Amino acid sequence: MKKPKNKKVICAMSGGVDSSVVATLLKKAGFDIVGIFMKFWTMSKKNDLIGERNKCCIPEAEDRAREVAKILNIPFYVFNFEKEFKKKVIDYFLTEYKVGKTPNPCVVCNKKIKFGLLLKKALTLGADFLATGHYARLQKRADGIHLLRGKDKKKDQSYFLWQLNQKQLKHILFPLGNYNKIQVRNLAKKFNLPVLDIPESMEVCFIKTTVNDFLAQYIKPKPGPILTIEGKKIGQHQGLPFYTIGQRKRIELSGGPFYVVAKNLKENTLIVTHFLNIKSLYKKSLIAQNVNWISNKEPKLPLKIKAQIRYGHRIVSATVTKKLKAENFELTFTKPQRAITPGQSVVFYQNQELLAGGIIAS
């Protein structure tokens, strides 16, 4: 990192290991740091919002973040984003499930909250940059800023950042992009940060137990028939939002296992099969909607890429074949892919670089 001269950085601090190390690294590098803790969700049901508490931004986490800020001797403030988070993230999440999709709320949160609202506030406060603990790298080149995978392959979070644009990237720092998690933990130890015993947060922050438990609170179950591919009724499902394409869990029928092949929203039927690798679970192509090219420039098509159709999934060879209407693009895989799930993000890589991403259409 270059030695900064009076550069002001707002650092998003969650009280976890990663963001605490980020704040410390930047402080040591000589930046003028302000720590911000974001409250996403603490409303009680009484207030007609969400009953359960977000498991990340709990008071203990806030206290830890404040403690780290105190150790670093930096100003620290708490921003309350409850309302916006509910509106932009939770409502989106529920709406998507209701129409049979499997959304990815973190992608939306990054765009609208962390690098939307918070970035805007940071700039309003006169900051030059907003720093977070994401495992991803940014590279400034003559033609703009490039977004690369984090060096730690296991932790890489570039998948969640595909909706960012050049305007945002210009003001973002990902200081952990070149570290792996073990190094970060060791740094926290070395810096004596009071965050060592905190478990890794991996799942969606507002899901306390399972997605279905969460959905059950807000979506009225609408049971319907479970059919085989041949159209034979073999049981009853609990409501289509509770099932995801390709899944085997929760189909409580004897004579299993069964796998979800399709959800027919019109008929309210769940189509299942005995066969893990049945052909109809495989698709050769998909349509990516609302595609965002990080460079802000559409490349020439067809374009050979590596695609990832869900977080943590392996990458596979594919070609972006053509642009359809609006920002929709058609993607063809070299080999057919199992359980392509509408609502999830598909992202395009070339080597280490994340070129673009979109939402998988139904």
Place this chain on the structure above:
Amino acid sequence: MKKKIYLDYAATTPIDPRVLKIMSPYFSEKFGNTMSLHSLGQEAKQALEKSRETIANLIAAKSDEIIFTSSATESNNLALKGIAFANQDKKNHIIISSIEHPCIMESAKWLETKGFEITRLPVDKYGLVDPENVEKAIKPETILVSVIHASNEIGTIQPIEKIGKICKKKKVYFHTDAAQSFGKIPLDVNKMKIDLLTTSSHKMYGPKGAACLFVRKEVKIEPILHGGSHEKGLRSSTINIPAIIGFAEACKISQKEMKTENERLTKLRDKLIKKILKTIPNSYLNGHSKKRLSNNANFWFEFVEGESIVIQLDLLGIAASTGSACSSAKLEPSHVLLAIGLKPQQAHGSLRLSLGRWTKEKEIDHLLEVLPKVIKKLREISPFKKN
């Protein structure tokens, strides 16, 4: 780092060193429990009663009409709930203003769920309650009228005496939350026809953890805390002697210095208001220009967020507030500012500056130099600004 400038005295005040000095023996030497028979206990009891007298004096009450509590919030809860439940056999109606402190607003809301009827009186654009509206709202079922003496947010001082007289005439109990005004404005519970009055120590250079509720002798009220029958059975709890000793000392000092301090602060406040409205375009004063606490100034600025101003000022070493300290952790626009007619967007652009005993003119001058620049800078990057 440069010395910080504190302009948030309405949130809380630092303790006066004179008060701290008086308190210190009561932590370790004179630490007795007022309920003990032995001499240590008696010494504490004596100190307690002397403090009671001092505080009663400041509002022209009798000393056995002062009930010590831990906070203005507790006093206000006791006043509303205690009166409501003691008189519910015959009546069930309570009148409050729409710009009360959250502890009154929320107590009233809770009482509503218990079957009481609440009327919330509107205020005009300065935050003033019209006494005529009080009179009109009173009905045979009315038990209590509660109107805040001076607003913690916008500093507006209510026509308390007029409201008191109406309540007296209509034979309805009258409570006022004087947490912000006590020690700053002369108060006379007889002249103002007040039946219950809430005060607080930490808003007037006393310690936190002490407050009182004046309850006129003939008022029918029930406790909300039950136990060892302290405070005439109205508020059981071991008496917090050091804090009460400090509270009483703070009262003595305030009584002595009230007049000159008020004159000094009024001058500073008026200078502050005049200069800000003049040097910052599209800035407006919240509340009344004259009928306001001598230490309170509250503005709203177009195209900026109060939160951003407060953080920016804090980074420059100046402590201020968007509204009341109690609401600054929320995103909701202040109910007080909405009640005086501001739109949510405007309410979000508000800034409260409250002065106090150690505010110096050069600090105000420094703020006047800094604030216009801060607002200008924020407006340049403001997401609200329409070109």
